Amino acid sequence: MSDVAIRGVDLVKHYEHGLVKALRGVSLSVAAGERIAITGPSGSGKTTLLHLIGALDVPTSGRVEIFGEDVAAVRDVNHLRGRTLGFVFQLHHLIPNLRLWENVALPAHPLGISRRERRARAVALLEAVGLGARVDFLPVKCSGGERQRAAVARALVNEPRILLADEPTGSVDRATGESILKLFEWATEERGVTSITITHNPEVAQRADRTLEIVDGLLRG
Amino acid sequence: MLPLRNLMRRKLRSLFCLTQIAVAIAAFVAIVGVTAGLRAQFYSLSQVFAYDIMVQARGASSPMFSRVTPEEVAAIAQVEGVKAVSQMGFYVTLAKGRPQPITFLALEPGGDLLTRYRILKGRSLQPGDGHKVLIGKLMAEQDGLELGDQLVLGYDGDQACEIVGIFEPPVEGVAFLAGQAIMSMEHYEGFYNLKPQLAVAHTELGGRASSPAEVKRAHARCKEVIPGIEAAVPRQRARTILEFLDSFKQAETIDSFIWAISLLAALVSGIGVANTMLMSVFDRTREIGLLRAIGWSRLRIVGMIQGEGILLAVGGGLLGLPLGYLLIFLSRFLIQHGWLQVSLDPVLYLMAFGFALFVGVAGSIYPAIRAALLPPTEALRYE
Structure with missing residues (x-):
């Protein structure tokens, strides 16, 4: 088993037939269990990098390795996304007609887990993130902070080894942001999850083991 | 879900x-x-007329435009495999007090075709029956007609015919047949000055197929007789009931x-x-x-x-x-x-x-x- 959770090798990503050069040769290595923050100005390529690491997009050139396995060679990228990776986005993206536990359990659907087991997993995680009393609530009945915490629970439901977060505290107040960061710390410390968090917030970046800055599609520092 | x-x-x-x-x-x-x-x-029609051969003038686009002469009927009757020949005429006319026209069949009293109609009330047509008609049970029910009532026919309503019988058609479940009326061929030719339009050659008297397989067998048997009929009456075209129904392209x-x-x-x-x-x-x-x-x-x-x-x-x-x-x-x-x-x-x-x-x-x-x-x-x- 590789001690390196994520390796990006000379990642280049162009859009619009090369007119937009989002990444211009980024290489990085993240150890298993490490907490990384990626900062940088808007449009610098942070989200693009996260999408490449998360197998949501493919690089124009270069390669991504997850625990030593080249993502481009992975036969079932859906399985990789569903089992190894967990995503938290700036917006919670909860499905409005599903109850909180059903939203949290969504990543478990493709794994063929029974409804009872899905619910048990989701309820346990909702309790862990302080939403035990909201299990059967629809998202519309929850506050913004509660929804974002539910989104974190959803990212963890399949016990991923890597947590990727794009501005997870960007749309919540300070207190909620703090609770979400504590959830991240709990996930990394208790579950050994590797995390990469994109943030504009210096306080969030300071709590990471290491901060990488990306400017104009290139990593600094 | x-x-x-x-x-x-x-x-x-x-x-x-x-x-x-x-x-x-x-x-x-x-x-x-x-x-x-x-x-x-x-399908019901093809069962009831399975053993019959329809003879219609070549080139006639429908039986309404066909004509068959008494000599031709006599010639068909001589063909091997033909046991009897019936003549048939069609006449569509209005009746007083009835919004839709009536379709009349002209059949010979005592002929094989007429005997296939079951008389529910009254009697069947007999030779010499002028201005006397049979009506289907559906027409009787819908128009409230009874035996002895008069059907006043014609565009001016000037032709009165007495209802002497109410029939059930030979093909059950075919509503339009139960809504028809029948007049004698004699009245059709004498009063209206019309000629028989179709000849029906019977290869079996009162024959009726009871299954699709029998319809096919009867069809094959009729096909064997057809060349003889067409040789005897070259102006006419002979077809089995299946071919006849198909000719309507229905x-x-x-x-x-x-x-x-x-x-x-x-x-x-x-x-x-x-x-x-x-x-x-x-x-x-x-x-x-x-x-x-x-x-x-x-x-x-x-x-x-x-x-x-x-x-x-x-x-x-x-x-x-x-x-x-x-x-x-x-x-x-x-x-x-x-x-x-x-x-x-x-x-x-x-x-x-x-x-x-x-x-x-x-x-x-x-x-x-x-x-x-x-x-x-x-x-x-x-x-």
Whole structure:
């Protein structure tokens, strides 16, 4: 088993037939269990990098390795996304007609887990993130902070080894942001999850083991 | 049950789509029911006249424009395999106090064809019966006619005929035959100065096929006799009942009609499903992006969207079946006064559901593929 959770090798990503050069040769290595923050100005390529690491997009050139396995060679990228990776986005993206536990359990659907087991997993995680009393609530009945915490629970439901977060505290107040960061710390410390968090917030970046800055599609520092 | 809950999110939109499918199913049920009824009538005719050969003038586009002479009838009777020959004439006229015209058959009293009509009341026609007619039981019921009543025929209502008998036609379940009337060939030729239009060569007296296989056997037997008839009366063309019915091109017309209307209904309702599902996919672009990001495969996304389409189709089918029966009921009793025969067998249910499922699956294919092909990164950015 590789001690390196994520390796990006000379990642280049162009859009619009090369007119937009989002990444211009980024290489990085993240150890298993490490907490990384990626900062940088808007449009610098942070989200693009996260999408490449998360197998949501493919690089124009270069390669991504997850625990030593080249993502481009992975036969079932859906399985990789569903089992190894967990995503938290700036917006919670909860499905409005599903109850909180059903939203949290969504990543478990493709794994063929029974409804009872899905619910048990989701309820346990909702309790862990302080939403035990909201299990059967629809998202519309929850506050913004509660929804974002539910989104974190959803990212963890399949016990991923890597947590990727794009501005997870960007749309919540300070207190909620703090609770979400504590959830991240709990996930990394208790579950050994590797995390990469994109943030504009210096306080969030300071709590990471290491901060990488990306400017104009290139990593600094 | 994610597809069902997705549909419930836009109740009104889903209801409109479901109604659209239901109307298409109703139209399908009504059309197929009626046309299947027509087919059943044609099959009954082919059973009753299985051993008969229809002789009609070459080049006559319909029996109405045909003519057969007494000499030709005598020549046909001499052909080997022919046991008897009947003559037949057609006459359509108006009757006083009746909105729709009456179709008269002119038959020979005592002839094989007339004996196939079962007399329910009164008597059959006899030689010398001028201005005397038989009417079908449906006409008697609908027009409230009884034995001894007068049918006043002609465009000026100047020809009165006495009803001497009420009959049941030889082919059960064929409403238009029960709505006809019969006059004697003598009256037809003498009073109206008309000539027999068809000769019917009987290879078996009172013969009737009891199964499709027997219809085929009888058809083959008649085919063997036909060359002899056509040699004896070169001006005439002889055909089995199956060929005669086919000459009306009814079967093809019915099939074309069913397919054209069904395809149109499927197209319209399929577009409705596609529109609904496409709007739903647009509305849920970010959701679909999220599902892809958390590990849902393209196939699973296709399954979800197709599931919604199939649910709409099943709902439309459940609503459309009773609606179709209602349409049939209305058309039978309001438009056709009970003359329309309808076949409603279990196969029709299956066909209607198959039709609904086809509409649901076909209508949601494009939206499902579109959803599945959405790149997750773009879908998540979608505003």
